[in-house]
Amino acid sequence: MSITIKDVAKKTGVSITTVSQILNGKGQRFSEKTREKVWSAAEELNYKANYFAQNMVTKQTQTIGVIIPDITNTFYSDMIKGIEDYLYENGFMVLLCNSTDNEERENLYLNQLVHRSVDGFIIASSTISDEMIFDLLKKNDKPYILLDRKREEHESDNIIVDDTEGGYVATEHLITLGHRNIGVITSSSSDVNVHNRFVGYKKCMEDYGLLMKEEWIMRETLSMSGGYEAAKKLLQADVSAIFATSDQLAIGVYRAASEVGVCIPEQLSLIGYDDIELASYMSPPLTTIHQPIYEIGKLAAETLIHRIMNPEEAAKNHLVKTRLVVRSSTKVL
Amino acid sequence: MSITIKDVAKKTGVSITTVSQILNGKGQRFSEKTREKVWSAAEELNYKANYFAQNMVTKQTQTIGVIIPDITNTFYSDMIKGIEDYLYENGFMVLLCNSTDNEERENLYLNQLVHRSVDGFIIASSTISDEMIFDLLKKNDKPYILLDRKREEHESDNIIVDDTEGGYVATEHLITLGHRNIGVITSSSSDVNVHNRFVGYKKCMEDYGLLMKEEWIMRETLSMSGGYEAAKKLLQADVSAIFATSDQLAIGVYRAASEVGVCIPEQLSLIGYDDIELASYMSPPLTTIHQPIYEIGKLAAETLIHRIMNPEEAAKNHLVKTRLVVRSSTKVL
Structure with missing residues (x-):
């Protein structure tokens, strides 16, 4: 005869409901001692719930x-x-x-x-x-x-x-520091969030009456290598700052800058987006837009x-x- | 009456086996056209396999x-x-x-x-x-x-x-470059793989008859912040090179070095382990042990x-x- 949840309850001296909840991963409110008792009894008896039969009933x-x-x-x-x-x-x-x-x-x-x-x-x-x-x-x-x-x-x-707002704030930060020729790296795919950051950039540039040259706007895959490729081109354009719409893209910019001997931030200001853990580990640490x-x-x-x-x-x-x-x-x- | 796999097969004009394989995600060998036909017929008929009933039979x-x-x-x-x-x-x-x-x-x-x-x-x-x-x-x-x-x-x-070998090769690389005072950052937990890299380090140092001071050996959590904390201490010891037993740890070393103005590699040689994508994006790009x-x-x-x-x-x-x-x-x- 196969072992049922009743046998586990009997062995541990707790109710069937308690056993059921603990074995179904919903036992957080029981004490660690009780949980352990139930798990080890279930193990000892080699109890195996019929998961599929259960689910046919509960539909969960x-x-x-x-x-x-x-x-x-x-x-x-x-x-x-x-x-x-x-x-x-x-x-x-x-x-x-x-x-x-x-x-x-x-x-x-x-x-x-x-x-x-x-x-x-x-x-x-x-x-x-x-x-x-x-x-x-x-x-x-x-x-x-x-x-x-x-x-x-x-x-x-x-x-x-609120990515449009985030993109706006990133761009405004660069403008406040005196930058006018600001390049942007955005996504070549249809991510609406990343696209909204780019919309924020455009809105901010317009609000401040600044020029946006076509060659300052790069569309790339959202990866380190995408950022690297975009930055190689931007570093040949007349920009003094870059807004990378994701930190992954920004990491690629560090590499491209370092390869041609351009110092961040002395010769190029760079701002990212996301605030991944790595951002504070880059040299120099990356200024970015934090999202939780x-x-x-x-x-x-x-x-x-x-x-x-x-x-x-x-x-x-x-x-x-x-x-x-x-x-x-x-x-x- | 509920829709069965037979109805889908009838609608698309392919065999029941073909339908079953495609709907079970095993249809890679059929043409894209066939797969699409089957999926859209299943969708149109609103066919839903009884997954749990299926699994009670197949046990897979x-x-x-x-x-x-x-x-x-x-x-x-x-x-x-x-x-x-x-x-x-x-x-x-x-x-x-x-x-x-x-x-x-x-x-x-x-x-x-x-x-x-x-x-x-x-x-x-x-x-x-x-x-x-x-x-x-x-x-x-x-x-x-x-x-x-x-x-x-x-x-x-x-x-x-082969992590012992990898740790040995990393250490030997530093020795070949003339380093004698070599610090190591290893894991404070029980990862056997990372521990073996440390074993490789010790073996290599012994084979070359080099001293290993206690203060050159750091045990930390395998994270950027772990590497950062370890490096802050190592940078006050008399080491000219550091072997970080994971690239995550190595990233922390970059940060600690940069904070106290120690240049990599001019004043400190650093080798990592893993070769994560990021390794080649660090400034300077990280020398490391590649594992696939x-x-x-x-x-x-x-x-x-x-x-x-x-x-x-x-x-x-x-x-x-x-x-x-x-x-x-x-x-x-």
Whole structure:
């Protein structure tokens, strides 16, 4: 006869509900002693819940599908950490999908996640079409959160970072230091967040009545090598400062500058965006726009779980503020 | 009546097997046209496979549990990318567990993964006890791969990086450049791989008959801030070169050196370990020991899937070689 949850409860002398909650990762409110007792009894008895049979009844998988474009980009791994920390505390697990911005891969993953009956989605991948998300997730009545991607008028919860404002503040910082010829490196793909930073740059330049030459505007993949390639060209243009719309791009600028012997900040001011941990480790430390990446991940997970538990509530927009962090890569002209 | 796979096959005019393989993410060998036809028919009919009912029959979940200590460490995110790329191609998905080197969290995750009937485990977290892995996974007859952690005489497949050799080569490079007073930064936790790099350092120093002062040996957490703290102390000792046993640690050394105005490599030679992408972006670019991190992830996934398909085969050890990559952070004394 197979071992059931009753046997575990009997062995430990606690209620069946307690055992069930602990073994389902929802036992945070019980003492460490109780949890340990239950886990070791379950182990000793070699108790195995029939997970699939359970799920056929409850229709809950305690699993969240997370789709991101690039796990090797520190921005996304910090975000994943925030998501995962919150989900862990609440007894959920993460099915990780690294889409590599490949549309076929994204569609396959999205379908697989629906197929696997995940309880909700966190999507931070910009190339999945709105139609795809809307049709597939709406049709299957799946809650989802969109992060860092184009948002149409979905009725879904959103985490919105004020990137236009952030881009404006970054540019204004350079202008305040006396710079007029300001280059910008933005994304060549359709990330709406990064694009908004660029919109902020343009708005600020216009507000101050400054010229924007075509050769000052670079569009590249959001990576160190993208920043490197863009900077090689910008260093031949007549700019005294560069706004890199992500810190990854900025790291590439350091390399390009160092290769041609251009000193940051003496000969070139550089400001990034994101404030990844590395930013303060660069030489000189990078001035950048801080956004609370880890907290954004946590907030996304929290909002999603709240939505799963309260499907009837109206969708919410959460606005996240950015702030300027002045370090040593920018200087008065 | 609910829609079945037969209806999808009928609508698209392909066989039931073809539909099944494509919808289960195993359709890579079919043309893009066929795949698209099947997906859109399934979508139009709003076909939903009963995943749980399926799994109760096949006992396969097409899911691999991956336990790592820190997703925000580029080393692990590169590894995950390798794992995930291979699994994606083979129709498996990743349940990601970030253990934060917390033993309770690791144990809970391990139990959850068993509970969820994942098909196999990739474990790159050093604090899970051998007993835990052995008891839990053996008892449940679960295939697993151990990476970057202490290995006892398990009968499991292993991916082994020759870290003692790598540590030896790093140290010898510094000695060849004329350095005698060589500091080392190693891990304060129980990572066997990092420890082996330190063993390589000691062996090399002994072979060359060089002194190792206590104050030249730093033990820190494997992070940028760990490297920074260690370097602040080493820069007050009489060393002319530092071997940082991971590139993350080395990045911290750059910061500490820059803060006190010590120039790399003119006043301090620095060698790292791992060769993360960032290494070549540092100023000056970091000399380091290259290990093929992405390929190690891929190999781990490949070995695990092979094991799942061939449970009776004898366990294998895969040895991965490292190599010295000389950039500009080391110099003749």
